[in-house]
Amino acid sequence: MADKPSRALVVYGDGLARFLDPSHTHLHSLASKSSCGFLTLPNSPSSESEDERVVREFALLLDACEAYLNWNRNSTNDECQNKSLIPTISERFMGMKAAVVTSNPSLKSFGTKIGFTVLGLKEYATNVENSSEASELLKLLGFQEGKTLDNSQFDIVFVHIGAGEKDKAVANDLEYINSLVGDIMNLAEPGSEVGSRLHFSVVMSYGSVSEDDDSSKSSVLVTRDEKNSNLSLLFPRQSYTMRGENQRKDVRHYHPMLIAQWQYAVTRKDMAETFSFEDFKEHGGNLVIPADRFLHEVAFKLWKAPKYGA
Numbered sequence: 001m002a003d004k005p006s007r008a009l010v011v012y013g014d015g016l017a018r019f020l021d022p023s024h025t026h027l028h029s030l031a032s033k034s035s036c037g038f039l040t041l042p043n044s045p046s047s048e049s050e051d052e053r054v055v056r057e058f059a060l061l062l063d064a065c066e067a068y069l070n071w072n073r074n075s076t077n078d079e080c081q082n083k084s085l086i087p088t089i090s091e092r093f094m095g096m097k098a099a100v101v102t103s104n105p106s107l108k109s110f111g112t113k114i115g116f117t118v119l120g121l122k123e124y125a126t127n128v129e130n131s132s133e134a135s136e137l138l139k140l141l142g143f144q145e146g147k148t149l150d151n152s153q154f155d156i157v158f159v160h161i162g163a164g165e166k167d168k169a170v171a172n173d174l175e176y177i178n179s180l181v182g183d184i185m186n187l188a189e190p191g192s193e194v195g196s197r198l199h200f201s202v203v204m205s206y207g208s209v210s211e212d213d214d215s216s217k218s219s220v221l222v223t224r225d226e227k228n229s230n231l232s233l234l235f236p237r238q239s240y241t242m243r244g245e246n247q248r249k250d251v252r253h254y255h256p257m258l259i260a261q262w263q264y265a266v267t268r269k270d271m272a273e274t275f276s277f278e279d280f281k282e283h284g285g286n287l288v289i290p291a292d293r294f295l296h297e298v299a300f301k302l303w304k305a306p307k308y309g310a
Helices: 025-033 050-061 065-071 105-113 121-127 133-140 167-187 193-197 229-234 277-283 291-301
Strands: 007-014 035-041 098-102 117-120 156-162 198-204 252-262 287-290
Touching: 007 050, 007 167, 007 291, 025 167, 025 198, 025 252, 035 050, 035 277, 035 291, 050 065, 050 105, 050 156, 050 291, 065 105, 098 105, 105 117, 121 156, 133 156, 133 167, 156 167, 167 198, 193 198, 198 291, 252 291, 287 291
Parallel strands: 007 156, 007 198, 035 287, 098 117, 098 156
Antiparallel strands: 035 252, 198 252
16 A cells, blocks of 8 residues: 555446457556456346436446436436435545546546536647646646655546447547557656656556447356366356355346556556456456446545555
8 A cells, every 4th residue: 555645547348349459559558567357247128228328337437326326317227216305426535536537428428517627638638738648637636747746636537439430430430549558657767756656547448338349258257167166156246246245136247348457566467468358357457346346446546545455
């Protein structure tokens, strides 16, 4: 554990995981230095629109079921609907100051509802003049010219990059993230003030998943064939399928979010060498956790939440 609270940057590639390839060298380099694993999601509602999916999956990263269902008035799920007063992110996490950079109008609306400062992606990029976008993002977190300021505008900043509808847009989104990750890692080199205080996460999701997708190639389930037959009767329920003592009723075991996390001298490096499902499953150190536990884990590093789990 660090002797001072971290500040967090989360780059979220929404719907881009399936398009990663060997040319995205900065993402693979990050994975080779990071602790890697998966964030599982529930199954998507059959009638869900793309905008609803974008907001719902972002809400899951924040463990904000109630806020999402309140925002989505057309939802038929009454599980969380009756809660009228939705706490903000600051109220839930000890005054945590949070921002999201996105070009998605629905996500802007939802972010404002739960207390995020919302920065438009295009407007934000336009305001970056002589300095790089990476430098400007770090400045929001109080990192400036390689130094850590005592106070920062935000404790955590999410950068949401959504997959476009055409191949060219997808390629541009991935190249943007790949370049941004390379710039961030250059500014947060090991041993620097930035590297020791910046908790950096890159999350890649598969976006909309249809029945035509081959789930067998992206399943996090441990099958009977993968178990030691001598211990099969003792094999416990996997922790990601549980919430406290209760089994989760809705877990999608395939197409999870991929996550790599890095902070110098804080996160543990595992054996993964590439940012890919196969490498994370075989060599990742973080294994599998539900997506709604993500922010709790990060907030602990920011000294804004108690430790979740082991």
